[in-house]
Amino acid sequence: MADLWMPGAQKLGIGNTAPTDGGPAKAIAHITWDRNATAAKPAALVPYENLRSYFGSNATGKQSAPHILWDPFTGRVVQFFPANSRSLSLADRPGGTRTNRAGSVVLQIEALFFPYCKVDGKVYPKLTDTPCKGWAELQPWVKSWGVPSSWPMGRPADFTPKRSAATWANTAGWYAHAHVPENDHQDPGSWPAFVGTPGTGTPTYEPFPGASFFMSGSKPALGKRSAIFTAMGKRLVAVGCGRYKVGPGPVLGQADVDSYEAWQRSLGYTGADAKWPPGPTSWAKLRVPNV
Structure with a gap:
């Protein structure tokens, strides 16, 4: 929710x-x-x-x-x-x-x-x-x-x-x-481009792919291959949450899960909220480069 x-x-x-x-x-x-x-x-x-x-x-x-x-x-x-x-x-x-x-x-x-x-x-x-x-x-x-x-x-x-x-x-x-109908204001005059929209001068990050991307049924999609996992893992290392002995990426492994859960705990999430899979807010804060 x-x-x-x-x-x-x-x-x-x-x-x-x-x-x-x-x-x-x-x-x-x-x-x-x-x-x-x-x-x-x-x-x-x-x-x-x-x-x-x-x-x-x-x-x-x-x-x-x-x-x-x-x-x-x-x-x-x-x-x-x-x-x-x-x-x-x-x-x-x-x-x-x-x-x-x-x-x-x-x-x-x-x-x-x-x-x-x-x-x-x-x-x-x-x-x-x-x-x-x-x-x-x-x-x-x-x-x-x-x-x-x-x-x-x-x-x-x-x-x-x-x-x-x-x-x-x-x-x-x-x-x-x-x-907006019934209103006479003229603002805001401009607004930043949506994150992930190229060619706007705004830093481009990987859009949140949805929680289901990271799951296989009710369990983490271990073994799934994607360049997103490599980019995600590098960012997790950069923010001090890496739990890798090898890698990261491009295959999703338990180290990715452990690292991302460490990232969510560092943001203040606890209990089930800190568990895998990633959510849209923590993903945006991680700023994974667009791949």
Whole structure:
């Protein structure tokens, strides 16, 4: 089962949970846009702690809180609602679609960013100009809730709104705030490419192949051959979790299982959660090179 609370994120539940309505699983991309800056007059980024406190403890901020506040400069993430609850970052007019609930999940991600923010003396016109730290961990958690890595209305490239009630009602995937019916916001303006998409300037990692790839029935698929196992094993060695006497790879062996379980324990997983097979969140954190 997917994690209600993103592993590695700070859990800051604010209560006021409510179910979603069902339908295509969605994720909504926002930026906080808490200051207006320009190329001629950039402004300092609002501290992460300010936004965390605003959504997490301010009475007004709680009324517009997302699921996730993500700092693309440091990779810090804080979560205010469990994945199976609606959050509150979308305008929801009377009648029509209940925007915050219109899916099996409607996971809302607020990136700490505004155009022409300044961090350590450098100005960032677009979100995609930032380091986008933490994206490689955030994307697979969203995907684990059934949200496909696709933009039904196009990956945002500017601040032009584009809305289709029919697409919204019928198609799972990622939506910009600028794509959501009943809303007039134009953000986020840009968003990082999905991990594993080549030719985008984003580091390319091996997409999570699914738990069944690593299994033969109810047991590890020992003896299975794949270049993925070699790449995985090299990364496990690099992060100090290698338990190999020979290898790694390309044939899956018990040393791979032992090494990966050591990796999951190093991330804080315990009990059955630390056991083989790999899961999408720990796989994303390992950053296995694309093969």
